[in-house]
Amino acid sequence: MSVDILFNLQEETRRLFIAGSAMAAGDLRMTKLLPSIQKLGESSPVFKRLSGAVEELLHADREESAVKLLELSTLLGAILYTQGKTETAGESIPIQGSGVELRTESTYRKLHPFIEALTTKGQGRLEQIRASFEDGSFLDLRALPAVCSALDDSYSEIPDFVQTKLIPAFGRDAVPVLQKQLNLQGGKGDGRRLLLLHQQLGSSIIEFVKKAANSGSPEVKIAAITILGEYPEQESLLQELSLEKRKEVRLAAFFSLAKLGTSAAMQRLYEAATSKDREIAVEPVQKGASSALFSRLIQFGSEALERYSVQEGKARTESVEQIATVIRCLEGSGRQMAEEACSFLRKLLTTKSFLVQETENVQESAAALLLELDLPEADQFAVELSDNNKGTFIRYGFRAASKLMSPEEVYIRFSDVLGNGKSRAAKQLLSAVLELAAEQSRADGEHDGYGAVPEELWDTRWIGQFIRLEQTELVCLFAQRAKREITGYLSAKLQAARLNDWNALEILLTLFRIRYKNAPELYMELLEKSSVRSMYYLSWQHTHLLAFMPKAYTERLRAFAEKVTYESVRNQILAIIDALEEKPDELNEESGRSILKWIKNKMS
Template sequence: MSIAVLAQVYDEVRRLSIAGSSVAPGDFRLKKLITPLEKSGEKAPVFKKVAESVSKVVESNEATSAEALLDLSTLVNAILYTQGEVGTEGELEPVEQIGAGLLPKRTPASLMKSVATALTTSGSGRLELLQESLSQDPFPDPRLLGPAIDALDGSYHEVGDLVERTILPQYGKAIVPIVLEKFDRKGGAGDARRLSLLHQVDPDGTESIIHEVLEDGSSEVKIVAISKLRDPKNVPFLIEQSKAKAAKVRDAAFSALAGIESSDAAKYLIERIREKGHLRAVREGLKSRHPDAVTVLLDETRKAWQTLLDTKEADKKAHEAAHTRLVTLLEALEKRTDKETEKLLLELFPQRAAITKAEGKNGTKTCSDHVLARMSECSNKTRELLIAEHATYEDYELAIAAEATLKQGTPAQFYEVFHIYLVNAKTAKSKKREAQSKAEAISQVICNQVQSIYHYWYNLNNSEREQEAIRNREKMDPRWLDLATKHGYMEIVYVLARPGHKECHKALESELKSRLKKKTVAYHLMDVMLAIVRSEHPDSADLIIETIRDTSKRGTAYFGYALARFIPALDKSALPKLEALLGELPENEADHYVEAVAELKNRR
């Protein structure tokens, strides 16, 4: 007998069992199978019985759906079981257990599938989906271990790096034998990630592997091995490697030297820092926290500052060398919070105009910008001075001061100091471009503070990152949304939209209608939709349905992945409209939304 149609029934029953029996009544996919089952029933009565059972499920209600679905599942499984074979020939052998053992987590099937797909396929959006999935805690799960290990070899290095740094370490030491199976010390980027991963989960056990790699490993793997050396006895070897021709080998060696608490390492770094010329070769070594090395670093920064002031721009070669050296030293002060660094920054801040003039065409305020950036990180004292001079800054500098205010000040202070830049951009009669540039800088700071650009991948009900975004919005003065709505700063409206703000709702609906009228729809349409749902717009469901229909007609079905994430956050009163929509859409597009509608239906 042909059992293809039964296999389809089995797939649909399995899908409904996962989603919950409450979504089974009226299921349009199951309903489509009744007719072919009845036709097959004319020759084989068992198909007629299956058709009757399917009809009972489709015609059931919430009270009877569970029993009807169970009956159908039992019947279909019994038929398929009798048509197949089980077991295999040969002797059984025990499976070796690795580590303490991992049990599957209670992760929703939809999340498991999307994560596995992101790990094993190519294309845009995978990195953001994986980053978002971490907040829903799908790892460590043995079902995702294989795909995650395979992702180490992916061509998109950012995904491979995320898997190596954040995902696979969650599995712990138990994965060491599995990772070693594919590790090739003469391999490429994937094997370099494997070595770095092994060092994270089992640093002691990886020590011997690192020394093997140093003997005859490939350049990519060897670079990782060098960067992991932390024993003072390795200082002579690292000094030798720091003189290698390959820049990446040198960087790895200096990075290791900077992390070793050794007077010999510090002495060598000091010698290199004091050498004449630029410091690109020892850039990683400048990150050392050894007190002696830090003292020399600060002294050399003062000297380099004065050297650039004294060097004529006409002497192009000397001027460029002096500028490069100073920039490298200022970069090395990143995230230093000690009193000596604070003292240096307070010395340099009043001299910004002079050093900018000395930079000439070569610098374009590079050194001044670095000083401000270091001040924003260093201490309360440096931040207070930085903020106090905000009126003297250009757009990039203004953004640094705004971020420092967010870090140190109150929400009200941030609004009172910086809101004028948004007003000026709309009212300025002269220097309008400059005013707009400053307004864009403040707008970007606000958006970055609340959430990342890929926020439309968030699950609005469960995402920790969405909860973090809510907390960040609550830290912003409510007057920002009033101002943004009044003057049309839609980027700010998107991130600060909140329930009960009528003007915000009007602005968002108007923006959505405007975007849907355009010939092409940019992906930032998702920004508008997220803000509409998040702000609990009274017509959220209707606006989502309108958007789904519009994108479907345009053939831009890829919007469905993001739009589906908004559906579980809607009010349950939207269910009849959404279920009617599923019947209208082509089946391949309806797939995007079925599980989301089921999640809304099952939400308590």
């Protein structure tokens, strides 16, 4: 066939372009093709001209070979272009358009990085996707298939962003692509596609959603069940799905039933919470927040406690687990079930047979729930519990007492427990004090993370106990003024400190906060005696401490900075020192936040 001969000639021509035109003279492969081309020339003038061009190349001198090879290639290319066919075999049929109205106004140069971020792997992709989202260039027809395909991306933050931001921005224009890509037997990405289709099409696809719930893969089935929770008429199907073998499918069905909130749905959740499904039923029960269901579970817990008292072995362990599940279900119910829950917890925590080592975890969960109820009777009971069994319940009793009593009364009631700080009760109490003090100090916006407890909420005698027990963190949290007892203790702790010791930095921040006159010198001594090689970065603590230094120390600080090994850290320190030299004298009397704010503004 003539076209095949021409393609063979084109291949040989390309070979000579690569090898060099000087190799064309007498080329064996080209010589072998010449008779076939000459035969074609007998029927057409253009082929005769082509055979002549081949002959001229085969007999050309080295100087002329390049020109002859180029002439042959040009003529051959022109002939081949005339031999192609543009028609398609078969019958023409109309096609249905998608109705997508997206434009293609962005240049491909601008769009390409976005599509590449969606379709490749590597770092920095999410940042590029967010940038394209912010400037709106992603809303392009050419990007839509890649956007929808990115729902399958292995880096979870990208599918999350695509699902919540990108595809909703496309709106209904994304529907045809989502429908085409959706595979009912697919993975998590297909579950996302189903959710997005329902978001755009609503109840019009409910039959398709039911099909996905019945026959889809686990991931698609879970998405379908989530959708069904918005349709009360699908409750019977959800009831069936809540009996599936796969735990994750049952869990999804429980959540959807909780969303429906009907009496039948609550009955199914009760059955789940009182059966082997109790572990996965807790969150759906909490979400349902049904007072009637909570009441039934409290009754069930009371019955389990009665059974526990007369059981042994595995049966007794089962009752303990049932009681633990009831307590977990009640977490978050707050004042909704306060009185009933308090009665149940009182009964539980006063049953002597239950107050044994094997049930300590459940006892603590019950005591924590007492505090959550925010009921005076519950708080009072928690305080009473701490009197009866200080090792187990003292932390909860202390928190409850802090709500009910004055600071002086709390101190008198609990300080004797501390002793030498080594008993179980003392450790529990110190832990509770630290927990509460840390919560209160975080609310101190004045000092940006190194604050103190509100002075009016604590008895002043606590800090003496903490110094006696070497509780440095608590001393820092409770220090209010530069008293000799406090500054002496904290200063002594700095003697063996190192540059990046967390405790040392907290101590120094505290000394600056209480305006201890020797704090700058103590910090300067710590800097000068420490190895600058260990200063890999400038922590927020060092940033604050440097900002608090008086101008008189700038020369010594600059000498220290010049020795810092890492250039980036050295430059940061020098920038702060430059700002310090311009700090007005009156700022030294301002709060820590004011000083730091001035420094930052000066450096910006």
